Amino acid sequence: MPVDTPAPHAIEAHGLRKAFGKTQALDGVDLTVTRGMVYGLLGPNGAGKSTVVRVLATLLRPDSGTATVDGLDVVRDAKAVRTHIGLAGQYAAVDEYLTGRENLVMFGMLSGLTRGRAKARATDLLEQFDLVDAADRPSKGYSGGMRRRLDLAASLASRPPVLFLDEPTTGLDPRSRLTMWGVIQGLVHDGTTVLLTTQYLEEADRLAQRIAVIDRGRVIAEGTPAELKARVGGEGLEVAVVDPADLGAVRAIVAAHASDEVFVDAERRRVRAAVSDGARALAAVAGAIAEAGITTEDVGLHRPTLDEVFLALTGRPVTEDEASDDDGAASGDGEPGGPGGPT
Amino acid sequence: MTAPVKALRDSGIILWRQLIQLPRIPEVLIFALIQPVMFVLLFRYVFGGAIATPGESYVNYLMPGIFAQTVAFGAVASGIGLAEDLRRGIIDRFRSLPMARSAVIVGRTVSDLVRNFAVVMVMYVVGILVGFRPEGSVGAQVLAFLLLLLTSFAFSWIGVVIALSMKTVEAVQSAGFIWLFPLTFASSAFVPTDTMPGWLQAFADNQPFTIVVNAVRALFLDLPVGNYVWLTLAWMIGITAVMVPLATRQYRRRSG
Ligand SMILES: Nc1ncnc2c1ncn2[C@@H]1O[C@H](COP(=O)(O)OP(=O)(O)O)[C@@H](O)[C@H]1O
Ligand SMILES: [Mg+2]
Numbered sequence: 001m002p003v004d005t006p007a008p009h010a011i012e013a014h015g016l017r018k019a020f021g022k023t024q025a026l027d028g029v030d031l032t033v034t035r036g037m038v039y040g041l042l043g044p045n046g047a048g049k050s051t052v053v054r055v056l057a058t059l060l061r062p063d064s065g066t067a068t069v070d071g072l073d074v075v076r077d078a079k080a081v082r083t084h085i086g087l088a089g090q091y092a093a094v095d096e097y098l099t100g101r102e103n104l105v106m107f108g109m110l111s112g113l114t115r116g117r118a119k120a121r122a123t124d125l126l127e128q129f130d131l132v133d134a135a136d137r138p139s140k141g142y143s144g145g146m147r148r149r150l151d152l153a154a155s156l157a158s159r160p161p162v163l164f165l166d167e168p169t170t171g172l173d174p175r176s177r178l179t180m181w182g183v184i185q186g187l188v189h190d191g192t193t194v195l196l197t198t199q200y201l202e203e204a205d206r207l208a209q210r211i212a213v214i215d216r217g218r219v220i221a222e223g224t225p226a227e228l229k230a231r232v233g234g235e236g237l238e239v240a241v242v243d244p245a246d247l248g249a250v251r252a253i254v255a256a257h258a259s260d261e262v263f264v265d266a267e268r269r270r271v272r273a274a275v276s277d278g279a280r281a282l283a284a285v286a287g288a289i290a291e292a293g294i295t296t297e298d299v300g301l302h303r304p305t306l307d308e309v310f311l312a313l314t315g316r317p318v319t320e321d322e323a324s325d326d327d328g329a330a331s332g333d334g335e336p337g338g339p340g341g342p343t
Numbered sequence: 344m345t346a347p348v349k350a351l352r353d354s355g356i357i358l359w360r361q362l363i364q365l366p367r368i369p370e371v372l373i374f375a376l377i378q379p380v381m382f383v384l385l386f387r388y389v390f391g392g393a394i395a396t397p398g399e400s401y402v403n404y405l406m407p408g409i410f411a412q413t414v415a416f417g418a419v420a421s422g423i424g425l426a427e428d429l430r431r432g433i434i435d436r437f438r439s440l441p442m443a444r445s446a447v448i449v450g451r452t453v454s455d456l457v458r459n460f461a462v463v464m465v466m467y468v469v470g471i472l473v474g475f476r477p478e479g480s481v482g483a484q485v486l487a488f489l490l491l492l493l494t495s496f497a498f499s500w501i502g503v504v505i506a507l508s509m510k511t512v513e514a515v516q517s518a519g520f521i522w523l524f525p526l527t528f529a530s531s532a533f534v535p536t537d538t539m540p541g542w543l544q545a546f547a548d549n550q551p552f553t554i555v556v557n558a559v560r561a562l563f564l565d566l567p568v569g570n571y572v573w574l575t576l577a578w579m580i581g582i583t584a585v586m587v588p589l590a591t592r593q594y595r596r597r598s599g
Contacts, residue, residue, distance in 0.1 A: 059439060085439060093431060097363070
């Protein structure tokens with residue numbers, strides 16, 4: 001039998017380690033990303049996400065371990081790797097004095113396009129990213145969301161087959177975040193492989209086909225979003241009652257639809273349980289409660305958050321230190337024309 | 344494309360970027376002018392009367408020193424500009440692109456050359472307005488300008504090396520200025536060195552900034568130039584030859 005050639009993975013990393021002084025930013029990271037997928041790297045602030053991206057994007061040499069992008073070694077063939085990748089970092093790295101169009105032409109030409117092609121590509125990208133109206137204004141005046149879109153467009157100037165997106169929506173307002181998600185989803189249709197880092201389970205869930213959860217420089221869980229959510233009990237149903245005396249009755253109703261143990265939080269007058277088919281369970285439970293004439297404060301589904309995934313996987317909550325993030329991200333968008341600025 | 348052609352093309356693209364920026368950040372240009380203009384006014388009208396420059400009017404003595412100081416202080420702007428790029432993360436994007444490693448710095452130092460040239464031209468006019476009367480031939484004065492530009496280029500590379508060795512823009516700002524004060528004041532730029540104490544005079548007479556000042560002063564004022572032109576060429580080419588590989592290596596390694 002002929003030996004199978006290994007599947008051509010877009011990204012492969014084995015045992016990546018990187019220390020900054022006493023901080024072990026990466027402590028043996030393994031990753032395999034199949035071509036054409038969006039792969040989520042999920043973890044709290046300080047977990048090592050950006051460091052992984054920086055190693056894969058040839059900005060940082062690992063202390064040990066190996067990684068390839070499109071089969072090219074990120075250390076030995078760094079130069080070649082750079083012709084295969086696009087990078088949109090955690091902070092919108094565009095030139096604020098240049099217009100959107102000038103930025104795209106510059107980055108296109110620096111990626112190897114001729115001036116004519118870079119110009120044509122810039123026009124296409126401005127269209128694709130809904131930046132036509134602002135195209136000829138310096139990007140300094142862009143809103144946070146526009147700047148992120150320009151940043152993403154800049155990383156696509158040379159149509160790289162592999163794209164790294166480091167926290168593309170951190171610090172964006174909810175509306176810009178939704179726009180950004182739409183844009184990222186659109187990339188998949190072009191066959192681009194995307195490695196996306198995020199602190200939000202919801203984001204990884206929405207965008208990624210597979211997720212690696214990273215903590216303290218290690219991948220602590222890997223799988224499809226459904227698999228990961230299953231590990232923390234999937235979707236949860238929660239009922240808050242007005243009268244604590246109803247807790248017993250509600251508990252019985254919820255138990256009939258729960259996929260696992262039912263929890264009663266007497267202090268906050270809540271009953272909670274994991275359910276497999278959220279919408280159906282919600283309707284059934286709400287109906288039964290109404291029929292029993294019980295007054296509720298709230299009946300709803302809640303999705304597991306990164307905090308809950310984390311707690312389930314590590315047995316400890318996201319620590320203060322790790323969670324006290326966003327100062328960096330905020331400064332990236334807090335400048336004039338941040339979220340809510342002119343659009 | 345061969346490597347040198349690619350490096351040239353990429354540097355040209357960065358130069359284009361920098362030159363587009365120039366008129367859009369008028370503060371940089373204005374600041375680059377205010378400082379030497381203040382020095383001219385201060386030395387021409389406040390200190391000048393008390394400084395004896397045998398054989399020359401003080402304003403004639405002063406202006407070549409001001410020109411040299413202006414291009415030397417351009418190093419700070421080069422450093423700060425690069426530090427800002429590093430802070431904003433745009434350098435990370437450049438480093439992730441298949442572009443020549445030297446291009447970002449070469450494009451910047453060449454654009455700083457353009458800016459410094461403009462600033463020195465304006466200062467030349469300011470000089471004329473306050474009584475500067477250069478007596479050198481056109482050829483000599485053109486040569487003086489070329490030496491100033493070479494000095495500008497060499498000092499920009501020093502500014503770049505400083506920027507690449509510091510972690511914050513603020514640090515680059517202070518570190519960028521500090522060494523320039525002793526270098527430009529303990530020199531022949533503003534006062535003849537022979538009034539300085541012996542040990543200081545020994546330093547002042549032999550340090551490269553004095554050599555540049557003496558060369559351009561002699562060329563502008565039609566004085567004997569001695570070896571100063573050759574010495575200036577040697578110093579500035581030497582500084583550039585040391586700084587270019589240093590900066591390129593630091594740029595490649597820079598991970599922050
Ligand atoms: N250049 C650096 N110098 C020192 N420490 C660093 C550097 N980059 C990252 N770190 C540290 O490495 C750890 C991982 O950082 P990072 O990869 O940026 O995490 P994330 O992107 O997941 O928030 C953190 O503790 C961070 O402080
Ligand atoms: Mg990060």
